Amino acid sequence: MKSYNPKEIEKRWQRRWEKEKTFSVKEDAKKKKFYALIEFPYPSGAGLHVGHPRPFTAMDVISRKKRMEGYNVLYPIGFDAFGLPTENYAIKTGRPPAKVTKENIATFTRQLKSLGYSFDWSRSVDTTDPEYYRWTQWIFLQLYKHGLAYKKNQPINWCPKDKIGLANEEVVQGCCERCGTPVEQRNKEQWMLAITKYADKLLEGLKEVDYIAPARIQQENWIGRSEGAEVQFVIQSEAKDLPISRSLTVFTTRPDTIFGATFVAVSAELAQSWLKVGWQASEKVKKNVEATLKERVATADRDEQEKTGVDTGIKAVNPANGEEIPVWVTNYVMGGVGTGAIMAVPAHDERDYEFAKKFGLPIKIVICAAKHVSGLKFDKNGTAHGSIDELNASYSDVYTPEEMLKIIEENGAEELEDGLVCNSAFLNGLKALEAKEKMIQWLEEKGVGKRKVNFKLRDWVFSRQRYWGEPLPLVFCEACAKNKKFESKGEEMNPGWIPDEKLPLKLPKVAKYEPTDTGESPLAAMEKWVNTRCPRCGGKARRETDTMPNWAGSSWYFLRYCDPKNKKEFASMKKLKYWLGSPKPDAKPGEGGVDWYNGGMEHTVLHLLYSRFWNQFLFDIGAVPTHEPYKKRTSHGMILGPDGEKMSKSRGNVINPDEMVEKFGTDAFRMYIMFMGPFDQAVMWDTNGLVGVRRFLDKVWNLQEKISENATFSNIDENHLQTTVKKVSDDIDQMKFNTAIAQLMTLTNHFSKKNIKRVHFETLLLLLSPFAPHFCEELWENLGHNSPISKETWPQYDLNKIKNQSMTIVVQVNGKVREEMGLVPEASEEDVKQAALASEKVQKWLEGKEPKKIIYVKGKLVSIVV
């Protein structure tokens, strides 16, 4: 017998799969479809990282199993190739990004093919291919035509190192997500996508889909819906010079606490906007505003930041009780949130409390609830700690501490929701949530406020001033703008667009890729390209020179996979319906999507949200068949270096996949990646573990010699086999690959102690084949099969075949295991109990006492209580 030589057999099978197009799929109405998706890689110059194979192998295992179960499986691959690293490389070396990208894709392709993935390579896409980005541009134009893309002059996050504008989502703690440089604010004209118009739909859609909880929760938090009210506070006459001469609008989620508002706090941004339009504020106020705005940009960690502020001297009237309260400018109210102004309720908001304490502003309790009376803490015995006397010093009609305690105890009012409103006129005695509703109604009736839903989500900054991205297919024509030939949607001149049949608008070849400090894209210097004819009137016009962010191409790639060669549409509806539509006969319209999408947690906010937005929009205009793009979303953990740290060149703990494949073989590498640890958790690389998996494969290889038709096959053997079929099947479905492999090892260990029948060895190979495909193909062929194992049927288990000759019953005395007995499986409860009591060991522990109680768990154990 030849020994196991991975190098030889892996090349052979890879060539054969390619030649026979084993994994190419076509739509086939007779077969159930299954669409498995992984996040397509960015083809960096460094080549494949060991992080890549983890999700790729996992979905490959699932895809291979699904194929064997009779599904028509689409498992596609492509490249998300626009982006900064390639552009920066081009700047450094002067080589054209398109060329560099081609080379990188070739490297990635070779590496991915060497790992034996069952991708349908004939459907491969490349986001930088004009035939692909033609449709990215087309979708953008659809958004524009539907009023969801607009140009806006606004402060943007500017990374001075990368010389690029960043979306809010790309700024982490005030720094550029990519390079870590502190971000500056700059005013720039930017293309925006109105994702906020889809905020509610994006939130609603999460109910339809099966995402792992952290992914769903992160999306919910990011969208950040909060229900409350906008309330008008009338400004007193001393502030005539204020632009908001009549009233100031605040947003609050707790209108029920309005009687406890003791001051109004406004953001420095709002104050600045007043100053710009002629507010005559004192020098002190002006200085404070300036200082706060400066600090905003510089401070990354706001945790430790001291609250500061200044009294503007303006008075506002609380509409609920007519009380006059001061307006302060503070650093803890943010410009972009709500209306940029709040009513401060120090008794029930920690931040307001901290501020009120510091500046000696009054604190008024209006809700009796243990956890929400600032400065007061109640322990389990109901004893109050803190200083309520200090709090209510300026308000005589608040309950005494004793009365409050009583209310809290009687109503079990721990949380704010359970609290009772006090000191609030017509709201007194109501539960906080009821009071909230009543107050909103009251505000609306009086015309001093209205119900309002607020979102954290901001519109998406969609333009980048860089070269290596999709050009925005827009043209500015002054003549047309003057003649108002285009419907007005933005603030400035409205550009016309390039007609569909003229797409794609190709990226021109430029000599220099450097971005400019003025913030213009390198395309702006291409006079020949920039100056063009207006597609409407044929007159002189200029092209838009901004490009799209790298999120654009990845927002719809899963759609293109369904019909990658289509020249007339981004994909035909018929094909989209086949691959994305729900196969369930009772499915509601719009239900379905990619059956299973696995990707990194780092993409659960941005990429996932953006592509859901595009898909929902495309659904609304009738271009795709489903509401939601992805039916099911899972995530993998990171692979850490052998030192337990994130792999990085500077740490020198990077593992090269090519090297591992060269040394141990692709199948061992794939199996080790799956065996390392729980799929959703971070795991440390340990090459010794890979050695162990390789040993396992050798062991399976050697089983060939033990095949004998005279081999015995006992019930115990049958048990092992059936349990393994069940466990491996179930575990793969639940992505518990590590335990599936452990079970295959157990079965192999069992088999290697005896002679085995060929059919049982074959079952083992079938179960192993998704993990180690080349290895199993080879052994399958050695057994004399002509057709490949990948075309075989997945084994079925039959629990009825598990026949126990005996069952093992554990006997516990007072909760401790004292005896283990083998009994016939037919034994009745009485038989088992009798046998247990009769046992010598049990008798010894009973010490002659009568058992109080005997519990029997069928087929498992007897528990005797003395």
Added chain:
RNA sequence: GCGGACGUGGCGGAACUGGUAUACGCGUACGUCUCAGAAGCGUAUGGAGCAAUCCUUGAGGGUUCGAGUCCCUCCGUCCGCACCA
């Protein structure tokens, strides 16, 4: 601060709806093969003890015949958001 995940041998990690904790792998020790080493193969391997037996799932308490699993308090690690009103 809020939200989420988690804490089990020397190490990575198993354990279904509460029912024999430590599966599987690594490492280690001994044996076998070998001129020798490596790789194989075999046996052992949570801790203490000669043994009977006792102890053991971050710490402490509770519920239960029975807790890694459920409840409470605390400690620690990782991730996400962050003065979001």
